[in-house]
Amino acid sequence: MNNITLIGMPGAGKSSIGVVLAKVLGYQFIDSDLLIQKAEKRTLSKIIEDEGTEGFKAIENRVNASIQVENTVIATGGSVVYCDEAMQHLKSEGVVVYLKISLELLSRRLGNLKGRGVVLKEGQTLASLYDERVPLYEKYADIVVDEEDKDLEGSLQVVLEALKNRGDKA
Numbered sequence: 001m002n003n004i005t006l007i008g009m010p011g012a013g014k015s016s017i018g019v020v021l022a023k024v025l026g027y028q029f030i031d032s033d034l035l036i037q038k039a040e041k042r043t044l045s046k047i048i049e050d051e052g053t054e055g056f057k058a059i060e061n062r063v064n065a066s067i068q069v070e071n072t073v074i075a076t077g078g079s080v081v082y083c084d085e086a087m088q089h090l091k092s093e094g095v096v097v098y099l100k101i102s103l104e105l106l107s108r109r110l111g112n113l114k115g116r117g118v119v120l121k122e123g124q125t126l127a128s129l130y131d132e133r134v135p136l137y138e139k140y141a142d143i144v145v146d147e148e149d150k151d152l153e154g155s156l157q158v159v160l161e162a163l164k165n166r167g168d169k170a
């Protein structure tokens, strides 16, 4: 209960903002990507390579749907929004915050984030992935935070402000 779940595109800052947000609020922090790796004893890119994107999503759904924590910031993986069961679970256990980032900024950030593995269909471009996912992030979000033109500290402050305005955390 009372958790804060961060969703958004890979590179949006769920993991890096999440851990600092947890410190500021005195919360615990978990990164569901690391839970997946621990459960599977394989890296994310190895799981995607071995199981394909559909197999990865099934594992991601199972792991996220079984998270039982409280007063915790949960950084999810960008593809969790394909997992409806997991998203319903996370929504029922706290507030879901979408870290919104433009395609332009995303393209620049992902240039430096190679090797982590993204759930991309064969031949799919980043632009088409972005268009496919944005409606899903919006669908599941309780709060949308736009981090355009902000550094990490600036994004953190907007998240804190948005949570405060909504009355989830003073």
Ligand SMILES: Nc1ncnc2c1ncn2[C@@H]1O[C@H](COP(=O)(O)OP(=O)(O)O)[C@@H](O)[C@H]1O
Binding pocket: 008, 009, 010, 011, 012, 013, 014, 015, 016, 017, 075, 109, 147, 150, 151, 152, 153, 154, 155
């Ligand atoms: N305003 C910002 N908010 C969040 N991350 C930022 C920002 N500006 C630059 N970054 C960088 O972008 C990257 C985000 O990566 P990460 O936290 O792993 O994202 P995610 O977990 O959403 O994939 C980090 O290298 C971080 O330092």
Ligand SMILES: O=C(O)C1=C[C@@H](OP(=O)(O)O)[C@@H](O)[C@H](O)C1
Binding pocket: 008, 009, 010, 011, 014, 015, 033, 044, 045, 076, 077, 078, 079, 116, 117, 118, 119, 120
């Ligand atoms: O968006 C994606 O397809 C993915 C994002 C990754 O997490 P981050 O969003 O933390 O980079 C990770 O879950 C996996 O490699 C797939």
Ligand SMILES: [Mg+2]
Binding pocket: 014, 015, 016, 031, 033, 075, 076, 077
């Ligand atoms: Mg992450």
